[in-house]
Amino acid sequence: MTDITKLTLAETLNGLKNKQFSATELTKAYIESMEANRDLNAYVLETPDYALKQAENSDKHYADGTNRDLEGIPLGIKDLFCTKDIRSTACSHILDGFVPQYESTVTSHLFNDGAVCLGKLNMDEFAMGGSNETSFYGPVVNPWQRERRLVPGGSSGGSAAAVAANICVAATGTDTGGSIRQPAAFCGVTGIKPTYGRCSRYGIMAFASSLDQAGPIAKDVRDCAILLKSMAGYDAKDSTSVNKEVPDFVAALGQSVRGLKVGVPAEYRPEGLSNEIASYWDKGIEILRQAGAEIINISLPHTKYALPTYYIIAPAEASSNLARYDGLRYGLRINGDHLDNMYINSRTEGFGKEVKRRIMIGTYVLSAGYYDAYYLKAQKVRRLIQNDFINAFKQCDVILTPTSPTAAFPIGDKSMQENPINMWLNDVFTVSVSLAGLPAMSLPIGLSKDGLPLGLQLIGKVFDEETIFKAANVLEQEAKFERLK
Numbered sequence: 003m004t005d006i007t008k009l010t011l012a013e014t015l016n017g018l019k020n021k022q023f024s025a026t027e028l029t030k031a032y033i034e035s036m037e038a039n040r041d042l043n044a045y046v047l048e049t050p051d052y053a054l055k056q057a058e059n060s061d062k063h064y065a066d067g068t069n070r071d072l073e074g075i076p077l078g079i080k081d082l083f084c085t086k087d088i089r090s091t092a093c094s095h096i097l098d099g100f101v102p103q104y105e106s107t108v109t110s111h112l113f114n115d116g117a118v119c120l121g122k123l124n125m126d127e128f129a130m131g132g133s134n135e136t137s138f139y140g141p142v143v144n145p146w147q148r149e150r151r152l153v154p155g156g157s158s159g160g161s162a163a164a165v166a167a168n169i170c171v172a173a174t175g176t177d178t179g180g181s182i183r184q185p186a187a188f189c190g191v192t193g194i195k196p197t198y199g200r201c202s203r204y205g206i207m208a209f210a211s212s213l214d215q216a217g218p219i220a221k222d223v224r225d226c227a228i229l230l231k232s233m234a235g236y237d238a239k240d241s242t243s244v245n246k247e248v249p250d251f252v253a254a255l256g257q258s259v260r261g262l263k264v265g266v267p268a269e270y271r272p273e274g275l276s277n278e279i280a281s282y283w284d285k286g287i288e289i290l291r292q293a294g295a296e297i298i299n300i301s302l303p304h305t306k307y308a309l310p311t312y313y314i315i316a317p318a319e320a321s322s323n324l325a326r327y328d329g330l331r332y333g334l335r336i337n338g339d340h341l342d343n344m345y346i347n348s349r350t351e352g353f354g355k356e357v358k359r360r361i362m363i364g365t366y367v368l369s370a371g372y373y374d375a376y377y378l379k380a381q382k383v384r385r386l387i388q389n390d391f392i393n394a395f396k397q398c399d400v401i402l403t404p405t406s407p408t409a410a411f412p413i414g415d416k417s418m419q420e421n422p423i424n425m426w427l428n429d430v431f432t433v434s435v436s437l438a439g440l441p442a443m444s445l446p447i448g449l450s451k452d453g454l455p456l457g458l459q460l461i462g463k464v465f466d467e468e469t470i471f472k473a474a475n476v477l478e479q480e481a482k483f484e485r486l487k
């Protein structure tokens with residue numbers, strides 16, 4: 003029976019509908035898988051009793067024919083999402099024991115559609131990181147080549163690892179500068195960051211509010227399409243949520259890419275890009291060309307400014323968002339002899355090194371005298387980066403690039419630990435998209451010479467996730483990537 007954890011979401015739904023297994027049997031299989039894979043450290047909280055209760059309810063819905071779109075599907079939820087009555091900590095010590103009284107909009111959509119919650123997934127503290135090593139709960143092990151103890155990517159590292167290792171059917175993720183796409187690439191799974199405003203941010207702990215977006219990480223393109231449909235939609239509780247109809251993303255699958263104009267940006271092939279990554283990118287280009295797409299060379303001239311721009315804007319917003327963790331209202335409190343010292347002690351103890359680094363950078367770039375030099379300038383460059391895409395999309399319908407300049411690296415990698423800039427450089431292909439608010443997907447294209455997954459990124463126009471799904475489906479069919487069994 004444990005084999006059912008290897009099915010995709012679409013296959014699992016069929017199995018449930020055809021009564022091949024019940025939601026309870028399915029959930030039990032995943033609970034066993036969670037137990038068997040604890041060495042990966044993908045979950046920071048398992049909620050088996052809650053999951054079984056939901057599954058029992060799903061079985062009633064199947065029995066009386068009132069089953070909803072995701073009825074009985076066991077999901078893992080990134081710990082950045084507030085889940086009502088279930089501990090939610092953003093994997094930070096400062097939120098120790100925090101149990102929200104409300105549900106995030108995205109997770110409430112999923113649960114209202116019948117999904118089952120297996121537990122909360124590990125992540126970089128407050129989603130700040132690219133390797134899942136900044137979590138208060140320790141690093142996650144990439145399920146590929148476990149003995150090598152590689153990172154799963156980050157910040158949604160627990161989500162990507164859990165999907166790859168079949169410890170949930172699919173997972174929620176969030177992406178501020180690449181946190182859905184890069185871990186998906188490192189773990190050989192598929193993830194999409196939708197257009198900014200497509201999914202509500204309500205109830206997701208804020209990192210950088212002008213960049214944060216939720217999205218699914220799943221076993222394949224179809225599963226992402228099914229989940230995004232449920233997660234997306236206008237929400238009056240998030241003022242940046244956009245009131246736009248959510249299309250049926252599944253309908254885009256199987257459509258032809260004949261005549262589709264696929265942009266290939268010169269700036270994403272910097273000197274020193276590994277041959278391996280470059281040749282898989284060429285393979286992706288060739289697949290789309292063979293399927294009838296037209297390949298267009300494009301330029302995104304401000305690409306080289308994207309990383310510095312992101313690493314000014316994201317910390318600036320983070321420093322402001324994280325001011326609310328003062329030891330009074332949520333989680334951890336370390337007393338002091340007066341109020342100021344209580345704040346200082348709580349924040350000193352509660353935040354990890356990377357979060358503190360970002361709060362300091364953010365406070366610095368927002369302070370009088372530096373605001374104009376850094377923050378305002380970064381906002382102007384952000385507009386130029388956005389304009390690059392607006393111009394490029396006059397020539398093409400979708401853009402194809404690698405997701406990340408490397409495959410998964412070892413936990414504790416020296417060069418990353420000693421110089422945080424090296425870690426930040428890993429985001430070189432993902433942050434521009436976030437600054438421009440565009441939708442983008444990562445899907446696996448093949449294995450590196452030492453057997454690790456590599457991903458390609460498809461970037462779409464604003465609110466045109468459908469073209470991404472259409473092109474991704476063609477790439478997936480031809481790439482024939484074999485998921486971890």
Ligand code: GLN
Binds near residue numbers: 129176179182
């Ligand atoms: N790696 C990037 C960072 O550290 C992106 C994180 C994210 O998307 N949440 O900020």
